[in-house]
Amino acid sequence: MLLAALAVYPALGTGYGVRAMLQIFMWIALAGSWNLISGLTGYVSFGHVAFFGAGAYTGAILVAKADWPWLAAALAGGVGACAVALVIGYPCLRLKGPYFAIAMLGLNEVLRALVSYFEGLTGGGSGLSLPTLHATVPIYYAMAATAGGVTLLTYAIITSRFGLRLMTIREDELAAEAMGIDTARHKLYAFLLSAVGPGIAGALAARDQGYIEPVSVFPLATTITMIVMVLFGGKGTVWGPVLGAVALFVAQEFVWARFPYVHQLLFGAIIVAVVLLMPRGVLGILQIRYRLPRTI
Amino acid sequence: MNVAITPAMVGQVVISGILAGALYSMVALGLALIFGVMRVINIAHGPLLMLGAYTTFFLHSLFGLNPYLSVPVTMAVLFVVGVVLQRTLVFRVVDAPELSSLLLTFGISIGLVNLAQLAFTSDLRAVEYLTGSFPLGPFAVSKPRLVAFVFAAGVTGLAFLFLRGTRLGKAIRATSQSREVAMVCGVDVQRVHMLTFGFASALAAAGGALIAVIVAIQPEMGQIWTFKSFLVIVLGGAGNYPGALLGGMLLGLVEQGAALFLTTQLSEVVAYVLLVVVLLVRPTGLLGGRQT
Numbered sequence A: 001m002l003l004a005a006l007a008v009y010p011a012l013g014t015g016y017g018v019r020a021m022l023q024i025f026m027w028i029a030l031a032g033s034w035n036l037i038s039g040l041t042g043y044v045s046f047g048h049v050a051f052f053g054a055g056a057y058t059g060a061i062l063v064a065k066a067d068w069p070w071l072a073a074a075l076a077g078g079v080g081a082c083a084v085a086l087v088i089g090y091p092c093l094r095l096k097g098p099y100f101a102i103a104m105l106g107l108n109e110v111l112r113a114l115v116s117y118f119e120g121l122t123g124g125g126s127g128l129s130l131p132t133l134h135a136t137v138p139i140y141y142a143m144a145a146t147a148g149g150v151t152l153l154t155y156a157i158i159t160s161r162f163g164l165r166l167m168t169i170r171e172d173e174l175a176a177e178a179m180g181i182d183t184a185r186h187k188l189y190a191f192l193l194s195a196v197g198p199g200i201a202g203a204l205a206a207r208d209q210g211y212i213e214p215v216s217v218f219p220l221a222t223t224i225t226m227i228v229m230v231l232f233g234g235k236g237t238v239w240g241p242v243l244g245a246v247a248l249f250v251a252q253e254f255v256w257a258r259f260p261y262v263h264q265l266l267f268g269a270i271i272v273a274v275v276l277l278m279p280r281g282v283l284g285i286l287q288i289r290y291r292l293p294r295t296i
Numbered sequence B: 001m002n003v004a005i006t007p008a009m010v011g012q013v014v015i016s017g018i019l020a021g022a023l024y025s026m027v028a029l030g031l032a033l034i035f036g037v038m039r040v041i042n043i044a045h046g047p048l049l050m051l052g053a054y055t056t057f058f059l060h061s062l063f064g065l066n067p068y069l070s071v072p073v074t075m076a077v078l079f080v081v082g083v084v085l086q087r088t089l090v091f092r093v094v095d096a097p098e099l100s101s102l103l104l105t106f107g108i109s110i111g112l113v114n115l116a117q118l119a120f121t122s123d124l125r126a127v128e129y130l131t132g133s134f135p136l137g138p139f140a141v142s143k144p145r146l147v148a149f150v151f152a153a154g155v156t157g158l159a160f161l162f163l164r165g166t167r168l169g170k171a172i173r174a175t176s177q178s179r180e181v182a183m184v185c186g187v188d189v190q191r192v193h194m195l196t197f198g199f200a201s202a203l204a205a206a207g208g209a210l211i212a213v214i215v216a217i218q219p220e221m222g223q224i225w226t227f228k229s230f231l232v233i234v235l236g237g238a239g240n241y242p243g244a245l246l247g248g249m250l251l252g253l254v255e256q257g258a259a260l261f262l263t264t265q266l267s268e269v270v271a272y273v274l275l276v277v278v279l280l281v282r283p284t285g286l287l288g289g290r291q292t
Helices: A002-012 A015-041 A049-066 A070-092 A099-117 A136-158 A161-171 A173-178 A183-209 A220-233 A240-254 A260-277 A281-289 B007-038 B045-063 B070-088 B098-120 B143-165 B167-177 B179-184 B189-211 B223-236 B241-261 B264-281
Strands: B133-136 B139-142
Touching: A002 A015, A002 A136, A015 A136, A015 A161, A015 A183, A015 A220, A015 A240, A049 A070, A049 A099, A049 A183, A049 A220, A070 A099, A070 A136, A070 A183, A070 B264, A099 B223, A099 B264, A136 A161, A136 A183, A136 A240, A161 A173, A161 A183, A173 A183, A220 A240, A220 A260, A220 A281, A220 B098, A240 A281, A260 B098, B007 B045, B007 B139, B007 B143, B007 B167, B007 B189, B007 B223, B007 B241, B045 B070, B045 B098, B045 B189, B045 B223, B070 B143, B070 B189, B098 B223, B139 B143, B143 B167, B143 B189, B143 B241, B167 B179, B167 B189, B179 B189, B223 B241, B223 B264, B241 B264
Parallel strands: none
Antiparallel strands: B133 B139
């Protein structure tokens, strides 16, 4: 029912409605991807927007300079983000503790500096314009597929042995190693998977907007929003990121958008409150109260 | 781009690097203390530095206080802020998994930055007090950076004397070596945690007060300092306090070198590559994992 409604929505809804739904799908894809690495393995990624930006630039460069069709460029965006994740994840995920978190904190600053520097390819600080294309509706379906794909992937992982191993790492990494789990490799796989969604979403968003520049595709605020959505919905669950993305996007769009700084301040407060008061998020509380299965 | 590298240029890099490095060392010592004592990486360390810079700015613009005389005042103010943060929020996650403390201090950091944006707006502010540089042989030495170096070296020196000589300093070092043993020996660990967070915030504030004279002040100036401070303690070896001194100097030299030989735009990239390389080659830091 819901799927059918979402499928026919572009034919019936207003331009604004389609755009808002597109944004919701994007946030579901982003939040779900953050959940894959941070919710499942407990390794906090403070720079996940780096993959969004890497995907946006990969896709945009291929469209603008090599005339790729947008769908192929979007998939290439996922691959590009994955490559960045490999370079960063390989050294940082072999270590335990906060090294990874801080390395990710610096990553988006570094990528922003790099794309600003290599002007020939990226247009530098003045940005990169893409040829005009009226494809909001096809991009709507592509973004919906990305969001669905990330959610489906999360379900597949959580119900698999691979997912169990990841959660073992989260609960006790030493014990996981003692049981013979190759923790570095598992963390790296989870990290690579978590980079694909933002990469594709970034390339799609870039195509939809038609113009990108370094400051707009690497904002720290995007990482913050992803984290808040997952924490609020319930980290380490399948539907938590979806719930968080929809609830917070709606709240943001209709209530908080009028007060930009208060809205960010509120995000900070939500993070603090969730960590201290309900570490399992809304879905976690529902799971316990109504004895729902872990795979929800 | 490819200019011939003269000895004078290298000397200039060394001088600027050491001047910048002392500031890094002092600020990073605060982060190292919190990590050593509580095993918490304080993401809000840089935003606390930002609050320090604003405190100095307002003391200067509203009361006409000399920015250098304001350093102790700013440190005292942020000491109180640090103690309050620790007593209200951070103490709850000291024994929780790392995920909790990282996320909590990240939330605090967002809160502080946006409170600053609300209260002080995003306008760039500057404390105009001391500018320019004087020649020293073939080199140019920036005046505000030299004064900042002297202050940073002084504050860091006092901090080390305090850690070595006083009962409280010894209690802090004991707690960072083993909390249980310190507790058994009669150290009030909760109090040590609270005061350490206060001292660490004061060190960040001193950094903020000193760079207030050098760079533009705005609410988002702090985050990069969290990253740089962490890089410094990784270079020096986490939990190794003298290591923070070495790491700070090294970061200062590398950044200045990169700014001169490549371009200032890429100096952060170079610092980042340095972090990744050190993590790959020597994850325990350059001085090893020794505790002091």
